Amino acid sequence: xxxxxxxxxxxxxxxxxxxxxxxxxxxxxxxxxxxxxxxxxxxxxxxxxxxxxxxxxxxxxxxxxxxxxxxxxxxxxxxxxxxxxxxxxxxxxxxxxxxxxxxxxxxxxxxxxxxxxxxxxxxxxxxxxxxxxxxxxxxxxxxxxxxxxxxxxxxxxxxxxxxxxxxxxxxxxxxxxxxxxxxxxxxxxxxxxxxxxxxxxxxxxxxxxxxxxxxxxxxxxxxxxxxxxxxxxxxxxxxxxxxxxxxxxxxxxxxxxxxxxxxxxxxxxxxxxxxxxxxxxxxxxxxxxxxxxxxxxxxxxxxxxxxxxxxxxxxxxxxxxxxxxxxxxxxxxxxxxxxxxxxxxxxxxxxxxxxxxxxxxxxxxxxxxxxxxxxxxxxxxxxxxxxxxxxxxxxxxxxxxxxxxxxxxxxxxxxxxxxxxxxxxxxxxxxxxxxxxxxxxxxxxxxxxxxxxxxxxxxxxxxxxxxxxxxxxxxxxxxxxxxxxxxxxxxxxxxxxxxxxxxxxxxxxxxxxxxxxxxxxxxxxxxxxxxxxxxxxxxxxxxxxxxxxxxxxxxxxxxxxxxxxxx
Amino acid sequence: xxxxxxxxxxxxxxxxxxxxxxxxxxxxxxxxxxxxxxxxxxxxxxxxxxxxxxxxxxxxxxxxxxxxxxxxxxxxxxxxxxxxxxxxxxxxxxxxxxxxxxxxxxxxxxxxxxxxxxxxxxxxxxxxxxxxxxxxxxxxxxxxxxxxxxxxxxxxxxxxxxxxxxxxxxxxxxxxxxxxxxxxxxxxxxxxxxxxx
Numbered sequence: 001x002x003x004x005x006x007x008x009x010x011x012x013x014x015x016x017x018x019x020x021x022x023x024x025x026x027x028x029x030x031x032x033x034x035x036x037x038x039x040x041x042x043x044x045x046x047x048x049x050x051x052x053x054x055x056x057x058x059x060x061x062x063x064x065x066x067x068x069x070x071x072x073x074x075x076x077x078x079x080x081x082x083x084x085x086x087x088x089x090x091x092x093x094x095x096x097x098x099x100x101x102x103x104x105x106x107x108x109x110x111x112x113x114x115x116x117x118x119x120x121x122x123x124x125x126x127x128x129x130x131x132x133x134x135x136x137x138x139x140x141x142x143x144x145x146x147x148x149x150x151x152x153x154x155x156x157x158x159x160x161x162x163x164x165x166x167x168x169x170x171x172x173x174x175x176x177x178x179x180x181x182x183x184x185x186x187x188x189x190x191x192x193x194x195x196x197x198x199x200x201x202x203x204x205x206x207x208x209x210x211x212x213x214x215x216x217x218x219x220x221x222x223x224x225x226x227x228x229x230x231x232x233x234x235x236x237x238x239x240x241x242x243x244x245x246x247x248x249x250x251x252x253x254x255x256x257x258x259x260x261x262x263x264x265x266x267x268x269x270x271x272x273x274x275x276x277x278x279x280x281x282x283x284x285x286x287x288x289x290x291x292x293x294x295x296x297x298x299x300x301x302x303x304x305x306x307x308x309x310x311x312x313x314x315x316x317x318x319x320x321x322x323x324x325x326x327x328x329x330x331x332x333x334x335x336x337x338x339x340x341x342x343x344x345x346x347x348x349x350x351x352x353x354x355x356x357x358x359x360x361x362x363x364x365x366x367x368x369x370x371x372x373x374x375x376x377x378x379x380x381x382x383x384x385x386x387x388x389x390x391x392x393x394x395x396x397x398x399x400x401x402x403x404x405x406x407x408x409x410x411x412x413x414x415x416x417x418x419x420x421x422x423x424x425x426x427x428x429x430x431x432x433x434x435x436x437x438x439x440x441x442x443x444x445x446x447x448x449x450x451x452x453x454x455x456x457x458x459x460x461x462x463x464x465x466x467x468x469x470x471x472x473x474x475x476x477x478x479x480x481x482x483x484x485x486x487x488x489x490x491x492x493x494x495x496x497x498x499x500x501x502x503x504x505x506x507x508x509x510x511x512x513x514x515x516x517x518x519x520x521x522x523x524x525x526x527x528x529x530x531x532x533x534x535x536x537x538x539x540x541x542x543x544x545x546x547x548x549x550x551x552x553x554x555x556x557x558x559x560x561x562x563x564x565x566x567x
Numbered sequence: 568x569x570x571x572x573x574x575x576x577x578x579x580x581x582x583x584x585x586x587x588x589x590x591x592x593x594x595x596x597x598x599x600x601x602x603x604x605x606x607x608x609x610x611x612x613x614x615x616x617x618x619x620x621x622x623x624x625x626x627x628x629x630x631x632x633x634x635x636x637x638x639x640x641x642x643x644x645x646x647x648x649x650x651x652x653x654x655x656x657x658x659x660x661x662x663x664x665x666x667x668x669x670x671x672x673x674x675x676x677x678x679x680x681x682x683x684x685x686x687x688x689x690x691x692x693x694x695x696x697x698x699x700x701x702x703x704x705x706x707x708x709x710x711x712x713x714x715x716x717x718x719x720x721x722x723x724x725x726x727x728x729x730x731x732x733x734x735x736x737x738x739x740x741x742x743x744x745x746x747x748x749x750x751x752x753x754x755x756x757x758x759x760x761x762x763x764x
Contacts, residue, residue, distance in 0.1 A: 056744070058741075059741075059762060060732040064643065064646075065639065065726045065727060065730040066726075066730060067726070186750075187751075189750045228747060229764065353751055353752070355751065355761075356748070356749045357742075357746075357748035392760070394760060394761075394763060396726075396763065399722065399725040400722075405687065405721060406622070409725075410624065413725065414739065414760055416754065
């Protein structure tokens with residue numbers, strides 16, 4: 001490994017910060033276009049397949065019957081352990097909260113990974129295209145600034161990404177949830193099919209479909225098809241589900257142009273005051289604490305939405321006293337996340353139906369409010385969708401409900417329990433100036449980097465959307481035959497949905513945004529930011545596919561600009 | 568939200584409690600003492616084995632003893648329980664023994680199966696009267712450390728059994744490599760519940 005320096009020619013053609021969903025794509029695209037690329041990842045190395053220590057481990061190998069290690073989790077993982085996939089089968093993939101503190105002026109549950117591949121190993125894999133309903137939303141209702149792109153600008157990049165990652169799903173022909181390149185969809189079960197029929201009968205403008213998921217149902221792209229084992233988050237050796245480790249990073253590696261450096265914490269980016277280009281990426285080796293710098297002609301910042309904000313905020317200089325590329329003053333602001341309540345209902349009447357296998361997917365009800373004059377709501381702008389599933393309850397759910405003991409109890413717990421359906425709403429949040437991340441003025445982490453301080457909260461419009469999703473969702477389940485309908489708040493605290501976005505937004509105007517239509521910083525020509533921080537609005541649609549498409553598109557643009565001598 | 572998350576929420580909801588603020592509470596503030604000490608003497612061990620088998624008996628499939636549940640309970644009480652939970656559990660073992668002495672003039676282990684069953688029914692009725700003031704938890708743990716002896720015993724027995732290799736492979740349907748998701752199959756009298764992973 002060569003250390004960078006101001007004086008010599010650039011160490012690499014491009015440096016990619018982060019190896020998650022966006023960083024993996026940046027690495028693949030840039031190396032395939034012939035650039036020598038260094039990927040800096042703060043997490044530990046994790047080799048695809050070889051290091052998936054818990055993959056296919058039988059359930060009886062979980063310590064303490066799968067019960068949480070209460071003392072350890074409370075002490076060292078109070079935030080990460082709130083993730084439902086956090087247990088002894090996945091714990092090494094998460095960052096240790098105690099060792100990596102941040103400040104919550106307002107509560108923010110910040111999920112962070114500690115591995116090469118980042119959260120692409122841990123995500124729920126739901127992938128949907130955004131539409132002009134989303135890209136035009138800010139302009140139409142005046143919240144936030146206009147997106148500098150429209151669906152037509154990104155459409156082909158969606159196709160490009162979907163073909164490579166492998167997406168299973170059903171084509172619907174909806175304008176506001178455009179179809180993609182789909183493999184064979186997974187199937188809805190008996191109760192879900194019945195709910196679908198009921199909803200679509202009672203509400204012709206609503207649709208229920210199987211989730212579009214980055215899990216292959218056909219062997220393709222040198223990767224296998226899903227074998228329905230269940231816990232994707234433990235790793236997938238056959239690569240049926242998309243992660244950086246199973247697809248983009250191997251593609252990058254194959255070019256011979258990739259240098260991967262795990263355990264590399266990016267502290268800041270250094271900029272030349274004259275050219276206003278990034279001249280070095282300052283790195284701290286997590287293992288040794290050694291400080292070093294690397295240089296590249298291009299920098300792709302894909303550190304995760306909030307971490308990318310932190311890096312730019314911490315890259316202060318005389319040229320950029322308020323953070324790199326922050327002439328607009330918008331850096332760190334307009335932070336968004338999804339939120340929602342979930343609705344549960346028992347579903348009587350299907351006692352003779354069951355299923356087998358673990359389907360790593362849910363159903364999806366795309367947004368149906370504020371689409372047209374017919375569906376216009378006076379109480380709120382924007383909208384929400386639902387993700388859900390119908391399943392039969394299990395022994396762990398029934399144990400406390402079946403009274404007594406003995407053969408009756410045992411047999412009751414061995415049998416599939418009552419059907420129930422849950423639907424979780426995902427609402428769009430508005431981009432608001434006051435929702436901000438900033439550097440804490442005095443608190444630093446163990447590497448001396450100022451801690452990120454969160455001051456993000458959901459507002460009035462979000463509250464009204466949440467109310468509507470509960471009423472409307474409950475009504476749909478009731479019409480479909482549900483009983484004992486309850487709602488619970490599941491994604492109340494910003495960060496909970498792990499769809500945090502914004503802070504380094506795209507826009508036409510350098511006075512109000514950090515990035516242009518190609519994710520290039522208005523003020524720093526060799527800086528591209530393509531993770532969730534670039535988002536100008538939040539939509540209610542899962543954003544990861546859009547991060548990937550924007551990254552591939554930005555890489556294409558950057559390399560052309562480089563060749564043209566514009567960077 | 569994935570399937571497993573739904574399972575955990577439903578665990579709470581089927582119990583009929585749905586307070587949003589309560590549901591967020593994750594009670595893990597208590598410290599277990601990991602001293603690798605076995606708190607059970609020989610008498611306790613036989614007592615726990617008998618109780619576990621009463622809760623999950625051998626039927627057409629193996630019961631709690633064959634599945635190793637007594638050892639699981641001993642481990643959980645020693646290594647996972649907090650001091651408060653352990654003292655309730657240990658006192659419960661003594662209490663049920665005392666109850667047998669009073670009712671049947673015999674210690675628990677020397678009682679007939681019928682007497683042991685009656686004693687356990689008595690302790691279940693005590694547990695039924697208990698009203699928890701602790702909010703339910705999202706994680707698959709009992710967040711209330713103060714639940715009565717019978718509740719603790721039943722929970723550990725059920726958990727131990729259905730997370731044991733024998734319980735999973737013989738009393739549930741287990742297939743780590745299903746290769747397909749069959750979305751709609753008929754349920755017969757013989758259909759077992761699909762195992763959790």
